[in-house]
Amino acid sequence: MRRIVFPLLVAVGVAGIIVGGTRGGGEQEATAAGDEVVVYSSRQEHLIRPLFERFTEETGIRVRYVTDNAGPLMARLQSEGRNTQADVFMTVDAGNLWQATERDLLAPVDSEALEQAIPAHLRDPEGRWFGLSVRARTMVYSTERVDPEELGSYADLADDQWQGRLCMRSSQSVYNQSLVAMLIATHGQERAEEIVEGWVANLAASPFSNDTSTMEAVAAGQCDVALVNTYYFGRLQSQDPDVPLAIHWADQDGAGVHVNISGAGVTRHARRPEAAQLLLEWLAGAEAQALYGALNHEYPAREGIEREPLVASWGDFRMDDTNLAEAGRLQTQAVMLMDRAGYR
Amino acid sequence: MSVVAGDVQAGSAGTGLLPFRLRGWRWFALAVAAVVLAPLLVTAVSWLQIDAQIWEHLRATLLGRLVTNTVLLVLGVGTLVLVLGVSLAWLTAVCDFPGRRWFDWALMLPLAVPAYVLAFTFIGIFDYSGPVQSQIRDVFGTSAWFPPIRSTGGVILVMSLVLYPYVYMLARTAFLAQGVGLMEAARLNGLGPWRAFFRVALPMARPAIAAGTALALMEALADFGAVAVFNYDTFTTAIYRVWFGFFSLETAAQLASLLLLFVALAVFAERYSRGRARFYQRSVPGNQLRIRLSGWRGALATGACGLVLAFAFVIPLIQLLWWVAGHSLADFNAQYFGMLGRTVALGAMAAAITVTLALLLAYARRAQPDWLTRRAVGVSTLGYAMPGSVLAVAVMLVFTRVDGWLAGVLNEPGGQWLTGTVIALLLAYSIRFMAVAFNSVDSAFEQVRPSMAEAARSLGAGQGEVIRRVFVPMLRPGLFAGALLVCVDVMKEMPATLLLRPYGWDTLAVRIYEFTSDGEWQRAALPAVTLILVGLLPVILLVRRSVAQRRQLSAQPG
Numbered sequence: 001m002r003r004i005v006f007p008l009l010v011a012v013g014v015a016g017i018i019v020g021g022t023r024g025g026g027e028q029e030a031t032a033a034g035d036e037v038v039v040y041s042s043r044q045e046h047l048i049r050p051l052f053e054r055f056t057e058e059t060g061i062r063v064r065y066v067t068d069n070a071g072p073l074m075a076r077l078q079s080e081g082r083n084t085q086a087d088v089f090m091t092v093d094a095g096n097l098w099q100a101t102e103r104d105l106l107a108p109v110d111s112e113a114l115e116q117a118i119p120a121h122l123r124d125p126e127g128r129w130f131g132l133s134v135r136a137r138t139m140v141y142s143t144e145r146v147d148p149e150e151l152g153s154y155a156d157l158a159d160d161q162w163q164g165r166l167c168m169r170s171s172q173s174v175y176n177q178s179l180v181a182m183l184i185a186t187h188g189q190e191r192a193e194e195i196v197e198g199w200v201a202n203l204a205a206s207p208f209s210n211d212t213s214t215m216e217a218v219a220a221g222q223c224d225v226a227l228v229n230t231y232y233f234g235r236l237q238s239q240d241p242d243v244p245l246a247i248h249w250a251d252q253d254g255a256g257v258h259v260n261i262s263g264a265g266v267t268r269h270a271r272r273p274e275a276a277q278l279l280l281e282w283l284a285g286a287e288a289q290a291l292y293g294a295l296n297h298e299y300p301a302r303e304g305i306e307r308e309p310l311v312a313s314w315g316d317f318r319m320d321d322t323n324l325a326e327a328g329r330l331q332t333q334a335v336m337l338m339d340r341a342g343y344r
Numbered sequence: 345m346s347v348v349a350g351d352v353q354a355g356s357a358g359t360g361l362l363p364f365r366l367r368g369w370r371w372f373a374l375a376v377a378a379v380v381l382a383p384l385l386v387t388a389v390s391w392l393q394i395d396a397q398i399w400e401h402l403r404a405t406l407l408g409r410l411v412t413n414t415v416l417l418v419l420g421v422g423t424l425v426l427v428l429g430v431s432l433a434w435l436t437a438v439c440d441f442p443g444r445r446w447f448d449w450a451l452m453l454p455l456a457v458p459a460y461v462l463a464f465t466f467i468g469i470f471d472y473s474g475p476v477q478s479q480i481r482d483v484f485g486t487s488a489w490f491p492p493i494r495s496t497g498g499v500i501l502v503m504s505l506v507l508y509p510y511v512y513m514l515a516r517t518a519f520l521a522q523g524v525g526l527m528e529a530a531r532l533n534g535l536g537p538w539r540a541f542f543r544v545a546l547p548m549a550r551p552a553i554a555a556g557t558a559l560a561l562m563e564a565l566a567d568f569g570a571v572a573v574f575n576y577d578t579f580t581t582a583i584y585r586v587w588f589g590f591f592s593l594e595t596a597a598q599l600a601s602l603l604l605l606f607v608a609l610a611v612f613a614e615r616y617s618r619g620r621a622r623f624y625q626r627s628v629p630g631n632q633l634r635i636r637l638s639g640w641r642g643a644l645a646t647g648a649c650g651l652v653l654a655f656a657f658v659i660p661l662i663q664l665l666w667w668v669a670g671h672s673l674a675d676f677n678a679q680y681f682g683m684l685g686r687t688v689a690l691g692a693m694a695a696a697i698t699v700t701l702a703l704l705l706a707y708a709r710r711a712q713p714d715w716l717t718r719r720a721v722g723v724s725t726l727g728y729a730m731p732g733s734v735l736a737v738a739v740m741l742v743f744t745r746v747d748g749w750l751a752g753v754l755n756e757p758g759g760q761w762l763t764g765t766v767i768a769l770l771l772a773y774s775i776r777f778m779a780v781a782f783n784s785v786d787s788a789f790e791q792v793r794p795s796m797a798e799a800a801r802s803l804g805a806g807q808g809e810v811i812r813r814v815f816v817p818m819l820r821p822g823l824f825a826g827a828l829l830v831c832v833d834v835m836k837e838m839p840a841t842l843l844l845r846p847y848g849w850d851t852l853a854v855r856i857y858e859f860t861s862d863g864e865w866q867r868a869a870l871p872a873v874t875l876i877l878v879g880l881l882p883v884i885l886l887v888r889r890s891v892a893q894r895r896q897l898s899a900q901p902g
Contacts (some may be wrong), residue, residue, distance in 0.1 A: 038847070044858045044859075044860055044861070044862060045850065045855075046675075046858065064847045064848070066764075066845065066847055067842075067858065068842040068843055069861070070588075070589070071584075071587050071588045071593075072736065072737055072839070072842065072843045073742075073843075074735065075593055075737050075740065075741070076740055076744070076763075076843065078746040079740065079741050079745070080744050080747075080748075080760075080763065081744075081748065082757065083744065083747060083748050083757065083759070083760065085753055085760065085764070099591050102591075170574070172575070172581065172584070172585060172588075172589075173628065176589065177589060205472065205494075206492075206494055206495075207575050208494075208572045208575065209467075209572060209574070209575050209863070210863025211863055211864070212863040212864070212865075213467070213471070213473070213863060216473040217471075217472055217473050219473065220472055220473035220477075220478060221481075221486065222472040222473065232863065235780065235864075239671075287357070327433045328622075331589070331591075332589070332590050332591065335589035335590060336401050336405075336586070336590075339401065339405040339406055340404075340405055344575060344577060
C-alpha cells in the first residue's frame with residue numbers, strides 16, 4: 001500500500017485542483033469576457049456574497065473577490081502596484097480606509113450619486129472612500145444589575161462606581177482603536193488617556209478577544225457593562241431573545257455615539273474603474289443598503305432606509321458626526337495611548 | 345531542527361555515507377535555499393528603514409511584557425510537551441497496561457486539531473461564561489473559584505495539548521527502535537527501570553526528542569491564532585500590533601526577523617550541545633517483552649493517557665459537535681464540498697512537492713557534505729519559525745516583484761504569473777513546512793548506517809542499485825511520514841492561504857478565519873469539525889504505518 005501513497009497524493013491534488021478550480025466558491029457564472037470587477041475585501045464572504053450575486057443579476061457584471069485581513073490586502077495592493085487586478089478595495093473601519101489613502105492605494109471618484117447617498121462625515125472629503133454601512137459602538141449592560149440611569153458617556157465608565165464591573169474587548173481590536181482615536185479628537189490626548197486608564201482600573205476580567213465573548217461575560221455575571229458594536233448584540237439577541245442585556249446609547253449629552261463604517265473605494269490602478277464605480281454606486285443604492293443592514297444588523301449609511309425591525313427596536317440615537325478620517329489620522333496615537341495606559 | 349548531529353565525514357569514498365560523490369548537489373541545495381531565503385531577505389531588508397519613534401514606544405511599554413511572556417511560553421510549552429510526549433511515548437512503546445494498544449495510536453489524534461480551534465473551544469468551555477464554570481456556580485454559589493483559563497497557564501496548556509504529538513510520535517519511534525535488548529542490557533548491568541530509562545533509553549532517543557520539541561517550539565513561537573484568542577501578548581501579537589495598529593510593516597518585519605534570529609540561535613545551540621555524537625540505531629527486533637504495569641500502576645497509566653486524550657481531543661470535539669448541532673448546521677451547503685476538495689488537494693500537492701524537495705536536500709547534504717551545502721540545507725528549513733502571516737506577506741512581496749519584472753520583460757502590463765495562482769500558494773507552503781518534511785526524511789536517512797551502503801557496494805552493487813535496494817526501502821517510511829505531516833499542517837494553515845489563494849479558492853481554514861475573526865465561534869464549529877475529521881485521515885495513515893512497522897519488526901526472528 002505504501003507504494004501507492006505518493007502517486008496517490010499527487011493524483012488527489014491534481015483532481016482536487018481541477019474540481020476546486022472549476023467550482024471556485026467566489027466565482028459566478030461568466031458573462032461576456034471583460035464584464036467583471038475584482039474586489040479585495042476584508043469584509044467577510046458571507047456578508048458580501050449575497051450582495052455581489054444580486055449585483056451580477058442586475059448588471060451582468062461578474063464580481064470576483066478575495067477576502068483577508070485589511071493589513072495583508074493593503075500590502076498586496078501596494079506591492080502589486082500598477083500590476084494589480086483589484087478594482088475595488090473594501091474594508092471595515094475608517095482607520096484602514098484612511099491608511100489606504102495615505103499609501104495612495106485609492107483613486108478619487110467623482111460621483112454625484114455617491115455624494116448624495118452617503119452623508120459627508122461617512123466618506124472621504126476627496127472621494128477616495130465611501131462608507132457603506134454604519135456600526136455603532138456603545139454600551140451593553142445587564143438588565144438585572146444595572147439601572148440605565150447610572151449610565152452616561154464613555155468617559156463615565158472610568159468612574160469609581162464601575163470598579164470591577166466593566167468588561168472590554170482587547171485593544172488589539174481596531175474598533176477600540178478607533179473609539180479611543182475619537183476620544184482623543186473630542187477630549188484631547190491628556191483627558192483621553194485618563195479615561196482609558198480609568199477603564200483599565202475598572203476591568204472585571206482581562207480583555208476578551210471578541211465582542212460576543214465580552215457580552216456573554218456580562219450575561220453570565222462576570223461584569224455589568226461592556227462596550228460593543230451593536231450588530232454583535234443583534235446577533236446575540238436574535239439567537240436568544242431573552243438574553244438579560246440591553247443597549248444604552250452613550251454620550252447623548254456630549255459628542256454622541258461613536259460610529260465606524262464598513263466602506264470601499266476604487267483602487268488607484270483599477271483597470272475597470274467604470275465598473276468599479278458602478279459597483280460602489282449600486283452598493284450605495286436603496287436596494288443594496290436595505291440588504292446591507294439586514295444581513296448583519298448594521299445601520300445603512302444612506303439616509304431614509306428603513307431599518308430592520310430588531311435594529312429599529314433599539315431606538316434612535318445621536319451619532320458623533322466628526323469626520324471618520326479623523327479616527328484614521330489619530331489611530332497610531334490611540335494605540336500608543338492604550339499601550340501606555342496598560343490596556344491590553 | 346535537524347536530527348542529524350555533526351558532520352558526516354567527507355574524505356575517501358570508504359568513510360562517507362555514500363560510496364560515490366555527485367557534484368551537482370551543491371547547486372540544487374543552494375537553489376532551494378535561495379527560494380527560502382528570498383522572503384527572509386525581504387524581511388531583513390526592512391532594517392534599512394528604522395522607525396525610532398515606534399521602537400522607543402515599544403521599549404517603553406510593551407517589550408518587557410512580551411519578552412517575558414514569550415520566554416514563559418517557550419519554557420512552559422517546552423517542558424509540558426517534553427513531559428507529555430516522552431512519558432506517553434514510553435508508556436505506549438515500552439510498557440503494557442490496560443488500553444495500551446488503543447492509546448498507542450489514539451494519542452496521535454490531537455495532531456489533527458489546529459491550535460486556534462482548540463483555543464476557542466477551550467475558552468468556550470472553561471471561561472467564566474462557559475458551561476463548566478456556570479455549573480460550578482450553580483452548585484457552589486457565585487464565589488466558587490476556578491483557575492482562569494485566559495491566562496499564561498491556559499495558553500501553555502492549550503498549545504502543549506496540540507503540540508505534544510510531535511514529541512510523542514518521534515520519541516515513540518525511537519523507543520521502539522531501541523528494542524527491548526538495550527533495556528535488558530541496562531538492567532543486567534544493575535540499573536533499575538527508572539535509572540535505565542534516564543541513563544540509557546532517554547539519551548539514546550535524544551535526537552528524536554530534540555527534533556520533536558524543536559518543531560513544537562517553533563510552531564508555538566510562530567503561532568498567532570491561539571494567542572490572539574487568549575489575548576496573550578507575545579512576539580507574534582506585537583508583530584501584528586505594530587503592523588495593523590501603527591501600520592508599520594517595516595517594524596513588524598524587523599520584529600519578525602528578531603524572532604527568526606532567536607530561533608536560529610536556539611537551533612544551533614542545541615546542535616552544538618549535541619556535539620559530534622551520532623546515534624545510529626540498530627533496530628534490534630525484540631520479542632515483545634514489555635514492562636508490565638499492573639494494579640494501581642496500570643490504572644494510573646490508563647488514567648494518564650485517558651486524561652490527555654480527553655482534554656486534547658474528545659472533549660473539544662464534543663463541544664464543537666454541540667455547537668454544530670445547535671448553530672451552524674444551517675451553513676452547510678454544496679459549497680462545503682468544494683472547500684473540502686480544495687483543502688485536501690492543496691494538502692496533498694504541497695505534501696508531494698515538499699517531501700520531494702526535502703528528500704533531495706537530505707541527499708544533497710550527504711552526497712556533498714561541504715560547509716556551503718550544509719548551511720544551504722539548514723537555511724532551507726528556517727521558514728517554519730516565521731509567523732505564518734509575516735512569511736506569507738514576504739512571499740507575496742517576492743512573487744509580486746517577480747511578476748512585475750516579468751510584466752516588464754514580456755511587455756504585458758497587468759499580467760500575473762505567480763501572485764494569486766496555485767503555484768504561488770504551493771511554493772509558500774513548501775517554504776513554510778520544509779522543516780517538517782526534512783526532519784522526517786532526514787531522520788530516516790539517519791537510520792541508514794554508512795556501513796550498509798558500503799556493504800552493498802563491496803558486494804558489487806552499482807550506484808543505482810544502492811539507491812534502489814538500500815536507500816529507497818529504508819527511506820520510504822520517513823518519506824511517507826513526512827508527506828502526511830506536511831499534508832495535515834497545510835490543511836490547517838491559515839495566513840498564507842488567505843493571502844495567496846486564487847480567487848474563489850476558499851478552504852476550510854479560510855472559512856474558520858471568517859467566522860472566528862468576528863467572534864462567531866459557534867458558526868466556525870462546522871468548518872472546524874470538518875477540518876479535524878479530514879486531518880484525521882493522514883494522521884490515521886501515519887499511525888497505521890508505524891503500527892505496521894512495529895509488527896514487521898517484531899515478526900522478524902530475534
